[in-house]
Amino acid sequence: MATAAEGRTMQARPHLSVVIPAYDEAARIGDSLVRLVAYLAARSLPSEILVVDDGSTDGTAAVVEAFARHASAVPARLLRNGRNRGKGYSIKHGVLSALGEFVLISDADFSTPIEDLPRLLEPVASGGFGIAIGSRGLAGSRVEKRQPAWREAMGRAFNRIMRALTGLPFLDTQCGFKVMRRDPVLPLFRAARVERFAYDVEILYLARKAGIRVLEVPVVWRDAPGSKVNALSDSFDMLRDVLRIVLRDRRGRYGTLGDGPVAARGAP
Numbered sequence: 177m178a179t180a181a182e183g184r185t186m187q188a189r190p191h192l193s194v195v196i197p198a199y200d201e202a203a204r205i206g207d208s209l210v211r212l213v214a215y216l217a218a219r220s221l222p223s224e225i226l227v228v229d230d231g232s233t234d235g236t237a238a239v240v241e242a243f244a245r246h247a248s249a250v251p252a253r254l255l256r257n258g259r260n261r262g263k264g265y266s267i268k269h270g271v272l273s274a275l276g277e278f279v280l281i282s283d284a285d286f287s288t289p290i291e292d293l294p295r296l297l298e299p300v301a302s303g304g305f306g307i308a309i310g311s312r313g314l315a316g317s318r319v320e321k322r323q324p325a326w327r328e329a330m331g332r333a334f335n336r337i338m339r340a341l342t343g344l345p346f347l348d349t350q351c352g353f354k355v356m357r358r359d360p361v362l363p364l365f366r367a368a369r370v371e372r373f374a375y376d377v378e379i380l381y382l383a384r385k386a387g388i389r390v391l392e393v394p395v396v397w398r399d400a401p402g403s404k405v406n407a408l409s410d411s412f413d414m415l416r417d418v419l420r421i422v423l424r425d426r427r428g429r430y431g432t433l434g435d436g437p438v439a440a441r442g443a444p
Contacts, residue, residue, distance in 0.1 A: 192216075192223040192297070193276030193358070197266035199230040201284040202239050204400075208286050209243050209252065215290045217249035225252040227284075228270045231260035264375025268365045274358055283352030285400035292395045296355035299391050306388035308355045309380070313347030316394035323399045330411050338418050342381055346392050349376045353395060360388055367430050373410055374417035381421055386433040 194212060198205055209225065216223045225247070229237045237254060244252040255269055271279055278300060280293060288310050296308035312319055313335075322328065335347065350373070364382040368375065383390055424430060 188222065190222045190224045190276040192221055192278050192280060193270075193274035194223060194225045194280045194282060195267060195270030195274060196225070196227045196282055196284050197230060197263050197270065198227050198232065198236050198240070198284045199260065199263075199266075200232045200234045200236060202232070202234040202236045205236055205284050206239050206243060208284055209240070209247070211286065212290055213247055213250045213252075215293075223250050224275060225250055226255055226270045226273060227252065228255045228257065228266040230257050230262070230266045262372035262375075264368070264373070264378070265371040267375060268368055268371075271356075271358070271365050272362065276358060279356045279358050279361075281352070281354045281356070287400050288351065288353035288395045288397050292353065293355070295393050295395065296353070296391075299393070300355050300357055304389065305391040306357050306360045307380070307383055307390045308393050309346065309349070309376075309390060310351040310353035310395035310397075311346070311348040311392045312351055312395070312397045314392060314394040318394070318396045319398075320396060321398040334411055334414060337415060338377055341418050341422055342377065344377070344380055344384070346380065346390075348392070349380060351395065351397065360386070363433060364388075367433065369424065369429075370417045370421065372413060372417065374414040374421070377414075377418050378421050381425070382430065382433055385425070385430065 196208075205227065209227075212225065227240045229240065237256065240252070240254045244254060255273055257266060257269060267281055271281070278297060280297070282288070282290070292310065296310060299305050300308050311317055323331070331350065335349070338349065339345065354376070361379070361383070364379050364386060367382055368378050370378040380390060
């Protein structure tokens with residue numbers, strides 16, 4: 177995938193790029209962007225917003241374009257995949273197009289509120305970690321509105337199998353709120369092949385190969401209706417992708433990213 181940011185003449189580099197993958201999010205993306213801009217502008221944080229439309233059919237792109245035309249406080253850009261490619265592809269598109277020193281990856285519904293940003297950004301900005309991931313599974317995490325019990329059970333089962341297959345220690349790889357220092361993670365996203373919901377596992381797996389330290393941070397989380405994940409079929413697809421990640425690595429398909437420490441847990 178071509179990197180638009182690499183070919184662009186750099187102006188004042190934003191401190192933070194917010195990457196939001198969006199598929200059929202017309203009903204809520206506008207409100208999410210208003211809240212996001214209000215938060216960033218109030219803190220005078222030099223930022224940009226990149227919404228990646230993943231082949232939506234409900235007018236998501238039109239909502240984002242209209243917002244971007246009037247978002248003077250924080251510049252916003254719409255990126256298009258052309259057709260539905262998946263959450264992982266969308267995030268890769270956004271990260272490789274981002275200009276900021278740091279990148280926040282967030283779901284469009286902001287199930288983890290933007291107010292939790294400092295908990296992840298500060299340990300990455302301090303230089304101690306290259307990636308911070310929001311977690312619903314740690315002591316200190318606060319789940320204010322839960323998923324249905326059967327979805328939570330499937331999520332726990334996926335996490336156990338994922339940890340057994342990959343050796344990654346994280347209690348929650350799938351929370352849609354992550355902060356990364358952009359430059360060190362670019363090689364990870366260029367090497368990544370997973371295009372759908374298991375992208376998180378692949379990036380964290382590659383981070384371990386590259387010696388990038390990852391901090392798992394407790395966050396607030398509120399289940400939002402309208403999830404695009406089919407808990408049954410997508411769970412099987414995700415497990416298949418996790419197995420492919422491990423096999424791809426064993427066959428040397430990722431190349432050399434280095435080796436090093438991967439994880440720590442707890443609040444910064």
